Amino acid sequence: MSETKDNVAAFIDRLLAGEVSALARAISLVEARNEIGGRIHRAIQTHSGRAQIVGITGPPGVGKSTLINAYITSLRRQNKRVAVVAVDPSSPLTGGSVLGDRTRMGRHSDDPEVFIRSVSARGHLGGLSATIHSVVDLIDCAGWDIIVLETVGTGQSETEVMEIADVNIVIIAPGLGDDVQAIKAGILEIADILVINKSDTPMAIRTERQLKAMLQLRHTDAQSVPVLQTTATEEKGIDDLAHAIEEKFFSSDDNDRKTRLLQRVRRQVAQEASEKIKHLVLSDASDTMNDLLLAIIEGKDNHENLLDIIITTYFSDSGLIGRPT
Ligand SMILES: Nc1nc2c(ncn2[C@@H]2O[C@H](COP(=O)(O)OP(=O)(O)OP(=O)(O)O)[C@@H](O)[C@H]2O)c(=O)[nH]1
Ligand SMILES: [Mg+2]
Numbered sequence: 001m002s003e004t005k006d007n008v009a010a011f012i013d014r015l016l017a018g019e020v021s022a023l024a025r026a027i028s029l030v031e032a033r034n035e036i037g038g039r040i041h042r043a044i045q046t047h048s049g050r051a052q053i054v055g056i057t058g059p060p061g062v063g064k065s066t067l068i069n070a071y072i073t074s075l076r077r078q079n080k081r082v083a084v085v086a087v088d089p090s091s092p093l094t095g096g097s098v099l100g101d102r103t104r105m106g107r108h109s110d111d112p113e114v115f116i117r118s119v120s121a122r123g124h125l126g127g128l129s130a131t132i133h134s135v136v137d138l139i140d141c142a143g144w145d146i147i148v149l150e151t152v153g154t155g156q157s158e159t160e161v162m163e164i165a166d167v168n169i170v171i172i173a174p175g176l177g178d179d180v181q182a183i184k185a186g187i188l189e190i191a192d193i194l195v196i197n198k199s200d201t202p203m204a205i206r207t208e209r210q211l212k213a214m215l216q217l218r219h220t221d222a223q224s225v226p227v228l229q230t231t232a233t234e235e236k237g238i239d240d241l242a243h244a245i246e247e248k249f250f251s252s253d254d255n256d257r258k259t260r261l262l263q264r265v266r267r268q269v270a271q272e273a274s275e276k277i278k279h280l281v282l283s284d285a286s287d288t289m290n291d292l293l294l295a296i297i298e299g300k301d302n303h304e305n306l307l308d309i310i311i312t313t314y315f316s317d318s319g320l321i322g323r324p325t
Pocket of ligand 2: 065
């Protein structure tokens with residue numbers, strides 16, 4: 001795309017009209033942190049906030065892609081336009097599981113109302129979640145109803161990606177022990193719905209019982225997190241899951257477009273703020289910073305105080321936002 005204002009404006013029009021090739025190109029620009037990509041993203045932001053974002057996470061091989069494939073089928077029956085963004089943890093050089101995902105979701109590859117895209121988990125200036133936030137906004141403004149985010153949920157950046165979703169589903173397979181260890185601590189807390197996939201294999205019932213017991217320990221209101229069983233390969237339990245997801249949307253205040261958008265932008269800004277502070281701290285080699293860090297090592301100060309000093313030093317002059325009390 002040439003950089004003239006008219007060209008960019010025409011491109012944005014095509015994007016907002018839902019043209020898939022424009023969407024794919026816009027995502028590539030945003031992924032590459034291209035300056036035009038940033039401009040496009042800023043221009044379309046007022047048009048996003050309509051799509052419902054569903055996070056699906058679980059350890060490798062638990063059946064996420066197979067289940068999403070079946071979920072797409074269920075949503076297409078309701079005539080919903082569905083997009084899937086798979087965060088691919090593997091190396092960008094090998095291409096990783098992208099090919100496998102294409103095959104598993106291949107049934108929908110000819111459907112123009114289904115958009116599937118993999119984003120590598122590696123190499124994102126400004127953080128993976130910042131990229132995914134932008135990608136989600138682009139797909140949203142191009143008119144998709146449901147955006148599914150697939151992650152393996154093993155790294156910190158993927159936990160942050162989960163925070164983008166309005167509703168989070170954590171999938172595990174029967175034989176709880178290993179899976180729960182594979183899931184990063186804290187992920188179960190993020191779950192709005194728990195799914196035991198491969199319920200055609202032994203131990204599914206036992207795993208359900210164990211999970212429910214765990215939930216009871218963690219939540220005051222365990223009833224609020226449904227535990228469902230699915231057999232993704234046979235499309236069993238998928239309609240129930242789709243229904244449970246819809247219930248979550250209806251029962252939450254976030255159902256309102258503006259509230260949801262507000263939440264999403266708040267999370268986006270919070271993540272960008274943490275990235276920014278991280279960058280400032282890592283790149284600050286001044287004597288002042290070194291002295292502050294030394295004070296921690298020597299036990300004269302603590303992290304929390306240092307953080308207060310950092311925030312005051314770096315940000316207090318702007319006077320934009322009231323200081324936390
Ligand atoms: N028996 C059984 N096998 C399943 C079920 N769902 C998925 N599988 C199989 O499990 C394997 C992994 O499925 P995927 O859908 O690729 O799992 P995934 O979680 O997306 O894997 P990654 O993307 O590599 O993390 C495949 O061989 C599927 O056919 C199920 O309900 N029952
Ligand atoms: Mg997969």
